Amino acid sequence: MFGRRPRPARRKVETEAWLSIEGSFAARRCTLLDVSENGAKIAVSDPQFVPPQFQLRFSRGGPARACKVQWRSGKCVGVQFV
DSSP, X not given: OTTOOOOOOXXXXXXXXXXXXXXXXXXXXXXXXXXXXXXXXXXXXXXXXXXXXXXXXXXXXXOEEEEEEEEEETTEEEEEEO
């Protein structure tokens, strides 16, 4: 237990979000399942499409957060905000 920091609280949400890849004009829809100050869990129709790093937008035209994939499980992807 020594040296272990508590995880930031995650907030369950189930809302539309958008993935965008650097150098690409297209954005792909995903579902934001939960979010914390450090990261999020998203569901995507094709997890193989999700690259190791990408931008996540919480609305189609809103500001983007840079993300790094931490884990994959089925159609869910866990990301860390960088």
